Amino acid sequence: MNAWLRRIGGYAIASAVLLAGWQLLSMAIGSQALPGPIPALSDFGRLFFSDLLPHAGISAWRVVASMTIGAAIATPLGLSIGRSPRVDAIAAPLVFLTYPVPKVVFLPVLLVLLGIGNLPKIALITLIVFFQILVTARDAARGIPASAVLSVRSLGATRWQVFRHVVVPAALPDIFTALRISTGTAIAVLFFSETVAGSEGLGYYIIDAWSRIAYSEMFAGIISMAMLGVVLYELLEVAEARVCRWTRVER
Amino acid sequence: MAAVSVRDLAVTYAGVGRDVPALSGMSLEVGDGEPIAIIGPSGCGKSTLLLALAGLLPADAGEVLVGGEAIARPRRRTALILQDFGLLPWKSVAHNAALGLEVRGVDASTRRTVVAEALERLGLAEFAEAYPGELSGGMRQRLALARALALDADLLLMDEPLSALDALTREDLQNLLLGIWQQRRHTSVLVTHSIEEAVFLGRRVVVMSPRPGRVASIVDNPGMGEEGYRETAAFLERCVELRRLLAAEGAFRDATLAGGVR
Numbered sequence: 280m281n282a283w284l285r286r287i288g289g290y291a292i293a294s295a296v297l298l299a300g301w302q303l304l305s306m307a308i309g310s311q312a313l314p315g316p317i318p319a320l321s322d323f324g325r326l327f328f329s330d331l332l333p334h335a336g337i338s339a340w341r342v343v344a345s346m347t348i349g350a351a352i353a354t355p356l357g358l359s360i361g362r363s364p365r366v367d368a369i370a371a372p373l374v375f376l377t378y379p380v381p382k383v384v385f386l387p388v389l390l391v392l393l394g395i396g397n398l399p400k401i402a403l404i405t406l407i408v409f410f411q412i413l414v415t416a417r418d419a420a421r422g423i424p425a426s427a428v429l430s431v432r433s434l435g436a437t438r439w440q441v442f443r444h445v446v447v448p449a450a451l452p453d454i455f456t457a458l459r460i461s462t463g464t465a466i467a468v469l470f471f472s473e474t475v476a477g478s479e480g481l482g483y484y485i486i487d488a489w490s491r492i493a494y495s496e497m498f499a500g501i502i503s504m505a506m507l508g509v510v511l512y513e514l515l516e517v518a519e520a521r522v523c524r525w526t527r528v529e530r
Numbered sequence: 531m532a533a534v535s536v537r538d539l540a541v542t543y544a545g546v547g548r549d550v551p552a553l554s555g556m557s558l559e560v561g562d563g564e565p566i567a568i569i570g571p572s573g574c575g576k577s578t579l580l581l582a583l584a585g586l587l588p589a590d591a592g593e594v595l596v597g598g599e600a601i602a603r604p605r606r607r608t609a610l611i612l613q614d615f616g617l618l619p620w621k622s623v624a625h626n627a628a629l630g631l632e633v634r635g636v637d638a639s640t641r642r643t644v645v646a647e648a649l650e651r652l653g654l655a656e657f658a659e660a661y662p663g664e665l666s667g668g669m670r671q672r673l674a675l676a677r678a679l680a681l682d683a684d685l686l687l688m689d690e691p692l693s694a695l696d697a698l699t700r701e702d703l704q705n706l707l708l709g710i711w712q713q714r715r716h717t718s719v720l721v722t723h724s725i726e727e728a729v730f731l732g733r734r735v736v737v738m739s740p741r742p743g744r745v746a747s748i749v750d751n752p753g754m755g756e757e758g759y760r761e762t763a764a765f766l767e768r769c770v771e772l773r774r775l776l777a778a779e780g781a782f783r784d785a786t787l788a789g790g791v792r
Contacts, residue, residue, distance in 0.1 A: 424614070426612045426613070426614050426616055427616060427618060429581070429586060429610070429612065429616065430610060430611075430612050430615075430616025430617075431616070431618070431629065431633070432586055432604060433584045433585075433586060433604050433608070433609075433610035433616075434604065434629060434630040434633045434634070434677075434681070435603075435604045435605075435606065435630075435633055435634055436633045440633050444618065444621075444629065444633075445618065448618070448620040448621075449620070451620075523620070524661075525619055525620045525621075525661045525663060528660075528661045528663045528664045
């Protein structure tokens with residue numbers, strides 16, 4: 280409980296510092312395009328239930344769906360690649376060739392193929408998260424100590440049992456780290472894809488407010504997007520603490 | 531029955547650019563219920579031999595028999611304890627101890643009973659829910675033993691199991707290993723770097739020669755297991771004898787290179 284209080288307190292102090300900096304910056308610049316936190320927050324409160332929450336809900340569902348699908352495919356695939364030198368010999372060059380390609384460039388193609396609804400956005404974010412998790416899972420699987428595998432094999436474990444008891448749990452902390460890092464990329468790509476097509480989601484809301492020159496509403500949208508990121512990050516943190524409880528014990 | 535018979539065994543590793551013979555023409559007989567210790571200079575293939583005995587490494591030539599059967603894959607009642615104990619940090623103490631049983635499809639309630647007994651015997655009962663990361667080195671080693679006991683192993687293969695421990699804990703665990711062997715009379719193959727440990731825990735001590743590994747000599751050690759053996763003149767004599775044999779195999783070559791004392 281104490282840890283929770285400290286955590287919330289940390290967020291409170293960090294928010295206060297950010298808000299103060301924001302206030303100072305907006306006063307220094309003195310432009311309509313950068314309103315101070317007070318009008319932005321009052322719009323945030325006024326529009327929270329009517330506009331922001333529905334848009335945020337759609338955005339959240341897009342990101343969560345993408346990250347879930349991406350991780351669900353990339354984790355087993357990456358682990359298998361990392362565990363098998365033969366598969367790795369073919370798969371690794373393939374991954375290295377495709378990983379640095381910025382996947383956002385495929386958004387126009389996805390829009391043509393999949394329309395302007397949820398599908399192209401989820402596909403794009405999934406693609407990006409997929410590669411980040413794939414590379415992490417492969418490296419994690421390669422780094423598993425041989426002795427852990429040997430001792431479980433000596434007990435008569437099958438390949439599948441080695442996977443279940445050794446490879447997957449050993450890689451999980453790394454997978455969670457990659458997921459937490461990819462929330463940032465995922466939300467950035469979400470914003471981009473929502474501004475390009477469709478009329479739903481926080482990205483759309485922000486760009487719509489911008490075109491209406493409703494800058495404090497725009498910042499209410501930006502605050503919502505930031506909060507979406509924080510909530511996702513914290514949820515992953517909580518999930519990791521539960522799933523990887525053993526990493527929290529120290530001697 | 532777990533008599534071990536190694537006949538003309540050869541194992542080669544694929545190294546960088548060339549193949550490295552780890553064992554060549556290795557032959558060894560270990561009687562059922564006999565504890566032996568294996569000692570030799572670094573790179574003499576001791577660990578390779580253990581992996582082959584565990585059925586984890588294919589032989590290039592020759593064969594390994596345990597209880598009269600050729601070993602090609604891990605055997606049901608063989609337990610292998612590696613230097614870092616082979617514990618899984620993500621599983622609780624009880625779960626680690628139960629892993630062998632689980633892998634072999636033993637049902638959960640039997641697992642619980644057997645594991646509780648093994649943990650109790652090794653003084654780990656109150657740590658059943660802890661993770662290996664919360665245990666001391668000596669306790670981790672006892673947990674690895676508990677896993678072997680839970681399997682009811684009749685052949686215990688140990689690769690420098692105590693080398694990561696401090697001197698006092700090590701001696702404590704040497705006594706524990708001896709005590710367990712005296713109760714259970716399993717076949718035991720202990721690979722060690724420590725001359726004293728080999729003499730304390732091996733009824734015979736096998737000295738191996740380096741690259742490719744084979745048996746250089748075997749020292750009989752009939753006093754092993756006697757009360758207070760560690761303090762006897764016979765114990766010291768065996769140690770001195772082993773030290774000479776090891777020097778002949780080049781185990782202390784670094785010291786002579788530096789012009790040091792042999």
